[in-house]
Every structure is written in C-alpha cells, then in structure tokens.
Amino acid sequence: MPSRARVLFWSAVVLLLVLLPPVVAALKQPFYLDLVRRVMIFAIAAVSLNLILGYGGMVSFGHAAYLGIGGYVVGILALYGMHSGWLQWPLAIGASALAALAIGAVSIRTSGIYFIMITLAFTQMLYYLGVSLEVFGGDDGMRIKTRSQFSGLVDLADPVAFYYLVLVLMLGSLYLVDRLANSRFGMVLRAAKSNEARSRAIGLSPYLYRLAAFVIAGALCGLAGALLANHTAYITPDFMHWTRSGEIMFMVILGGVASSAGPLLGAVVLLVVETLLAGWTEHWQVILGPLLILSVIFFRRGLAGALPGARNG
Amino acid sequence: MTFGLVFEQLLNGVQFGVMLFLMAAGLTLVFGIMNMVNLAHGSLYMVGAYLAVAATAWTGNFVLGAALGLAGALLVGMAVEVVALRTLYERDHLDQVLATFGLILFFNELVAIVWGRAALYTSLPAWLQGHVELFTGSRYPIYRGLVIVVGLLVAVALWYVVTRTRIGMLIRAGASNRTMVAALGVNIRFLYTVVFGFGAVLAGLAGLMAGPIYAVQPGMGELILIQVFVVIVIGGIGSIRGALVGALVVGIVDTLGRAFLKPLLGTVISPTAAEAAGPALASMLIYLLMAVVLAVRPEGLFPSRGR
Numbered sequence: 001m002p003s004r005a006r007v008l009f010w011s012a013v014v015l016l017l018v019l020l021p022p023v024v025a026a027l028k029q030p031f032y033l034d035l036v037r038r039v040m041i042f043a044i045a046a047v048s049l050n051l052i053l054g055y056g057g058m059v060s061f062g063h064a065a066y067l068g069i070g071g072y073v074v075g076i077l078a079l080y081g082m083h084s085g086w087l088q089w090p091l092a093i094g095a096s097a098l099a100a101l102a103i104g105a106v107s108i109r110t111s112g113i114y115f116i117m118i119t120l121a122f123t124q125m126l127y128y129l130g131v132s133l134e135v136f137g138g139d140d141g142m143r144i145k146t147r148s149q150f151s152g153l154v155d156l157a158d159p160v161a162f163y164y165l166v167l168v169l170m171l172g173s174l175y176l177v178d179r180l181a182n183s184r185f186g187m188v189l190r191a192a193k194s195n196e197a198r199s200r201a202i203g204l205s206p207y208l209y210r211l212a213a214f215v216i217a218g219a220l221c222g223l224a225g226a227l228l229a230n231h232t233a234y235i236t237p238d239f240m241h242w243t244r245s246g247e248i249m250f251m252v253i254l255g256g257v258a259s260s261a262g263p264l265l266g267a268v269v270l271l272v273v274e275t276l277l278a279g280w281t282e283h284w285q286v287i288l289g290p291l292l293i294l295s296v297i298f299f300r301r302g303l304a305g306a307l308p309g310a311r312n313g
Numbered sequence: 314m315t316f317g318l319v320f321e322q323l324l325n326g327v328q329f330g331v332m333l334f335l336m337a338a339g340l341t342l343v344f345g346i347m348n349m350v351n352l353a354h355g356s357l358y359m360v361g362a363y364l365a366v367a368a369t370a371w372t373g374n375f376v377l378g379a380a381l382g383l384a385g386a387l388l389v390g391m392a393v394e395v396v397a398l399r400t401l402y403e404r405d406h407l408d409q410v411l412a413t414f415g416l417i418l419f420f421n422e423l424v425a426i427v428w429g430r431a432a433l434y435t436s437l438p439a440w441l442q443g444h445v446e447l448f449t450g451s452r453y454p455i456y457r458g459l460v461i462v463v464g465l466l467v468a469v470a471l472w473y474v475v476t477r478t479r480i481g482m483l484i485r486a487g488a489s490n491r492t493m494v495a496a497l498g499v500n501i502r503f504l505y506t507v508v509f510g511f512g513a514v515l516a517g518l519a520g521l522m523a524g525p526i527y528a529v530q531p532g533m534g535e536l537i538l539i540q541v542f543v544v545i546v547i548g549g550i551g552s553i554r555g556a557l558v559g560a561l562v563v564g565i566v567d568t569l570g571r572a573f574l575k576p577l578l579g580t581v582i583s584p585t586a587a588e589a590a591g592p593a594l595a596s597m598l599i600y601l602l603m604a605v606v607l608a609v610r611p612e613g614l615f616p617s618r619g620r
Contacts, residue, residue: 059407106604109611113350113406113550117542118607124539125600132593242539246414253411283426289419296412297400 009261017167021160030159037163039271040170041227046251046263047170047177048220053249054258055181056213057193058108061116062123063248065103066096066218068130068240070225075235076136078144085148085156089226096222097215099126104214108207123240130237141236148230156230166227170264173220178260180216189213190258254295256302265303317451322572323565328457330564331464335519336541337548337556338471339512345488345551346508349398350406352413354516354541355534356420357393361386361517362524362533363424366435375438382521383514390513394506402505421531432528460522467515468557475553484508488551540567543603549613558614563599570598 017036024033045067052058073092082088107118131139147156156162180186191199192206199206229235238244247270255266273291277284340354364385369378397416401409437456444452475481483504486494495501520534527533540563548559575591582590606614 053407059410061410106607110607113344114546114607114611114613116350116406116410117546118603121539121543121546121600121603125597128596129593132596133589135589242535243414243418246411250411250414253407283422285418286422286426289415289417289422292415292418293397293412296404296408296415300408 013261013264014171021163025160033159033163035271035275037159037166037231038228039267040166040264041224041231042248042251042271043264043267044170044173044224044227045221045248046255046267047173048217048224049248050252050257050259050263051177051180051220052210052213052217053252054262055186055193056189056210058210058214059116059249060107060119060214060217061242061245061249062103062119062121063217063221064240064242064244065123065126066100066221067225067228067244067248068126068235068237069096069099070222070227071229071235071239072130072136072225073222074148074226074229075142075144078146078148079136079142083146083149085150088148089223092226093219093222096225097219100215100218101211104211104218108210108214120242120245123245124242127237127240127242130240137236139237141234141238144229144233144235147233148226162230166231169223169227173223174260174264176220180213181258181260185209185212250292254299254302256304259302259304262302262304269303317448319573320447320451321453322569324453324461325457325572326565326568327561328460328464328564329568330561331461331468332519332523333537333541333544333564334557334560335464335467335515335522336537337544337560338468338553339515340541341545341548341551341553341556342484342508343512344545346484346491347402347505349402350409350413351398351512352410352538353393353416353420354512355536355538356417357386357390357513357516357534358520358523358537359424359529359531359534360389360420361513361520362529363428363433363520364517365521366433366524366529367428369435375441379521383517386517386520387510387514390516391506391510393513394509398509399502399505417535420534425531430531432530433524434528435525437525456525460526463518463522467518471553480507540599543599545613546603547606547613549615552613552615555613555615563602566602567595567599570595574598 017040020036021033024030045063048066049060049063052060070092073095074088077083077088077091103119103122107115107122110118130136130141136142150156154161154165156165181190188199188204188206188209191204192209196206225239228239251266251270252263253266254269255262255264274284274288277287281287336354336358339357340351343349343351343354361382365378365382367378368381368385369375372378372381393416397412398409401412441456441459443455445455445458446452473481475484483494483499487499487501487504487508491501494504519537523529523533523537544556544559544563546559547562548555548557571592574595575587578587578591578594581587610616
C-alpha cells in the first residue's frame with residue numbers, strides 16, 4: 001500500500017536520476033555521470049543481496065562472487081569474439097544462478113555464523129580460481145575491448161545511453177525485489193527468518209524457499225556483474241575480492257535491511273563517501289574503517305529508517 | 314617423487330597447520346565465550362608480525378623482538394576489545410561482522426601508512442638458518458621445525474589451561490552460561506578482556522612466526538583468516554579439539570595439493586592441461602573439502618556441546 005510520502009520519495013528519486021545526464025552535460029562534468037552509473041550498478045547488487053539478507057535473514061558474505069561470475073562471462077565471451085549482449089547477458093545471469101544454486105545448496109543447510117563463513121570461503125575459492133586462470137589474465141585480469149552489442153538498439157559505448165539502460169535495470173530490480181518480498185513467496189521467506197520453528201510447524205519447508213531466493217539473488221547480482229564489466233571495460237579477480245562482498249553487505253546494512261529504498265541509499269552514501277575520501281587522501285580506508293564501526297554502533301536502523309513514511313521493523 | 318620429498322611436504326603441511334591452529338584457537342575461544350565473530354583476528358596476526366619485525370630491527374635480537382611483538386599484540390588486542398568490540402557482544406553477528414570489517418580496513422591502511430605497502434622480508438638469526446638431517450637424504454629447515462614444536466607446545470599448554478586451571482574453569486563456565494557466571498560474582502567483563510587478549514597473543518604468535526616464512530605485508534591477515542574459517546567450519550565452532558584437527562587436516566591437504574596435484578594430474582591428463590588445471594584445483598582443494606565435510610556433518614567434525 002503505497003503511502004503518499006513513499007510515492008513522493010520515489011518520484012523525486014526517479015526525476016533526479018532521469019534529469020542528471022542533461023544537467024551533467026550542461027555543466028561539462030562527465031565524471032558525475034560515471035559515478036552515478038557505478039552507484040546504480042552497485043545498487044542492483046545491493047538490492048539483490050537485500051532479498052536474501054534483509055528479507056531472508058541469510059547473511060551472505062560472498063555476494064561479490066556473482067559480480068565476478070557475471071563479469072567474467074562477459075569478458076570471456078568477448079575474448080572469443082562473441083560480443084552480442086543478447087547472448088552475453090543471459091549467460092552471465094544463468095551462470096551466476098547456477099553458481100548460486102551450488103553454493104546455496106551446501107550453505108543453506110547451515111545457519112548463523114557458519115553461513116557467513118561458508119559463503120565467504122566459497123567466494124574466496126572463486127577468487128583464487130580467477131587468480132590462477134592465466135588464460136584470462138590471472139591476477140591482472142583482462143581488458144574488454146568491445147562492450148556488449150545489442151543489435152544497434154543501445155550503444156553501451158555512449159555514456160548517456162548506457163546510463164539510462166542501467167537506470168531502467170536498477171528501477172526494474174528494485175521493483176522486482178519489492179514485489180517478491182511482498183508476495184506469498186516473500187511472506188514464507190520472512191516467516192522463516194523471524195521464526196523457523198513456527199514456520200515449520202505450520203507446514204512450510206523453508207529450505208527450498210531459501211534456496212530459490214538465493215538463486216534469484218545470485219542471478220540478479222550476475223546482471224550487475226555484466227553491467228560492471230561493461231562499465232569498467234575491464235575484468236579482474238578483484239571483482240570477487242572479499243572486501244567487495246563486505247562493501248555490498250555494508251550498503252544493505254547502512255541503507256537499512258529489508259527496506260525497498262535502503263540498498264540504493266546505502267550504495268549512494270558509501271560510494272560517494274569513498275570517492276570523497278579517496279579524492280582527499282590516498283589512505284582513505286584508515287578513515288572509512290572507523291566510520292563503518294561508528295555507523296554500526298550508533299546507526300542501528302539504517303538510512304531508510306529516517307525516510308518519511310518508513311515503517312517500523 | 315621420492316619418499317623424502319613427500320615427507321618434507323608433509324612436515325610443511327603440519328607446520329602450516331600448526332599456524333592455522335594458533336589462529337583458529339583464538340578465534341574459536343572468542344566465539345565460544347563471547348558469541349562474537351571477530352574478522353579482525355587476522356589484523357592481530359598482521360600486527361604481531363609487523364611489531365616483531367620492527368622490534369627485531371630495533372633491538373637486534375630475534376627472541377627479544379618476538380617477545381616485544383607478542384606484548385604489542387596483547388596490548389593492541391585488549392585495546393581493540395575495550396574501545397570497539399565490547400559494545401558489540403549483545404548485537405547480532407551481522408553487526409559484529411561489519412564492525413570488525415571496518416577494523417580490518419583501518420589496520421591494513423594504518424600498517425601501510427607506517428611501514429609502506431611493499432612486503433617486508435626478515436632474515437633469521439644464524440642459529441635458526443640451518444637444516445637438520447631427519448634421515449639419510451632428507452633435510453628439514455630448523456626454523457620450520459621450531460614452528461612445529463612451538464605450535465604443539467602451545468596446543469598442550471592450551472589444553473592444560475582450559476581443562477586443569479581455575480581460569481580455564483571460568484572460561485568453560487562462561488561459554489556455557491555467562492549470566493550464571495556473572496551472578497556468582499565473577500568479573501565477566503574482565504574475563505572477556507583477558508580471553509580476547511589471550512586470543513590476540515596467539516594470533517600475534519602465529520603472525521610473528523609467519524614473518525620469516527611468508528611476506529609481511531598489509532592484508533596478510535585476511536589471506537590466512539579465510540583459511541582459518543575453513544578450519545573452524547570443518548572442526549566445529551567453539552571446539553579447541555576441532556580446531557586442532559581441522560587445522561592439521563587443512564594444512565596438510567593444502568600443502569600436499571599445491572606440491573603434488575600438478576604432477577599427479579599430469580599422469581592422468583595431458584601435461585599442458587595439468588599445467589593450467591593443477592594450480593587452480595590446488596587452490597580450491599580446501600574449500601571443496603569443506604563443502605564435503607558440511608554435506609556430511611553441517612555442524613563440523615566436533616560440534617561443541619550445549620550450543
């Protein structure tokens with residue numbers, strides 16, 4: 001049930017994002033277009049993590065794995081001369097979904113701290129796999145010379161066209177996860193999060209629902225990976241580095257778990273703060289680290305909790 | 314592939330396993346007692362390594378440097394507990410993971426500011442540089458042998474402290490019911506700080522022993538930390554016995570895999586394919602092992618009781 005404040009908030013967000021390219025072009029500041037596009041790609045990754053972390057209660061510390069898989073699918077196909085986005089992107093999504101199925105099938109059998117450690121370990125495994133594959137550049141990764149081609153429909157080499165594509169996909173992802181979370185499927189997921197024993201007692205079997213959510217989240221993050229590879233025109237194992245997983249997780253928490261606007265807000269704030277600090281000093285992480293700790297200690301409900309029309313819980 | 318070579322790699326595996334155990338023991342104690350996930354445990358390992366290198370260069374004495382490194386790790390560990398982590402014991406694991414993630418960023422960058430990003434290499438004193446002859450045709454570096462001996466001694470001491478002393482009794486009591494221990498008049502906050510400092514010393518010990526074998530560089534803690542997670546998941550969280558078994562298994566499997574998987578694969582598939590697949594598979598081996606263990610026993614090999 002969309003309240004007036006919610007409608008107002010989302011209209012403002014969409015309007016702002018739609019109007020950004022002409023404003024940036026008028027001010028001749030293409031850097032900001034690049035930054036916001038990056039923010040939106042990470043917002044897709046964060047919103048996919050929010051589905052399992054926020055609504056499903058599965059604290060995955062390995063979400064960057066699908067970012068890497070999606071990116072590598074695009075990179076590897078491009079290396080072998082297959083540039084069609086119609087082929088690359090579905091394959092990126094499919095490969096991420098398959099990996100999520102395998103990782104989820106093992107991990108979801110466990111819970112709590114085990115789940116955190118296992119998802120982290122599996123992602124680290126994929127990271128080392130990327131590092132050891134010399135064919136695809138090993139540690140250094142490889143350049144993607146030609147971005148994905150969409151039969152001339154959208155030209156990703158054009159920053160503005162790519163920007164609007166990312167915007168549409170991000171809004172679509174936000175809508176999809178919101179719909180999923182409020183569907184019957186999402187109800188089961190949330191019920192299993194808040195009390196697993198009771199949801200079992202009323203005849204639900206959380207395992208398959210959780211696994212399905214895990215696979216959907218992986219697939220969506222694979223799409224973000226394909227976008228990110230096109231954004232940077234480069235793919236390295238660093239896409240899957242565990243600090244990347246930590247960053248995505250932090251975006252979700254900072255924005256506010258289990259809220260529809262949270263992942264976007266978290267991505268905006270974290271990446272903007274990172275960019276500002278990095279522009280100021282080379283050693284920005286020495287400032288970001290304590291900021292993260294302070295925000296965890298003092299900012300428990302996340303940014304979305306401060307929005308108009310935010311509900312409790 | 315001679316027997317001597319296999320034996321030497323087996324010892325290397327034990328040596329790596331012993332270092333994993335020193336890390337895993339501290340992590341699992343902190344988790345078992347405070348119910349706290351400490352990702353920054355790897356940072357304490359790194360801090361121990363750096364402080365020992367700096368102190369050795371300052372005093373010119375390896376043993377004195379190591380002792381100062383340990384003391385430094387203890388102080389840093391206790392300071393971190395008092396300043397940042399103490400407020401997080403009652404929070405859920407998610408908050409703890411994020412806050413300690415922030416600590417990692419902080420420590421890695423701090424170390425890079427003080428000592429630079431390039432790896433530091435340390436030289437051993439003359440009395441640790443030689444080899445010992447184990448049997449004819451097989452020599453083993455004295456230093457790695459020393460690491461194994463120290464690690465096993467710590468394991469025995471840890472077993473003694475936890476099962477046979479008063480502080481060990483308090484630690485076990487705190488793990489099973491902390492409210493009750495506090496009600497009986499034990500200063501549980503102080504106990505937490507002591508346990509955390511103790512874990513920090515073990516991590517620092519692992520770090521300073523790792524210094525002469527591996528490179529001392531920012532981020533070195535996380536490389537080992539994630540392998541320690543594998544150890545803990547395999548061994549069962551909160552269990553020191555599980556940590557020891559898991560550490561030795563992971564250490565040996567990882568080392569033997571890196572040494573022999575490529576030549577072994579070469580006999581089955583073409584050498585060029587083995588050249589590509591060998592290192593990839595070797596680096597994934599312990600994670601596959603973890604997946605297999607979990608598929609059979611989701612709680613690990615030695616699940617701790619009462620939790």
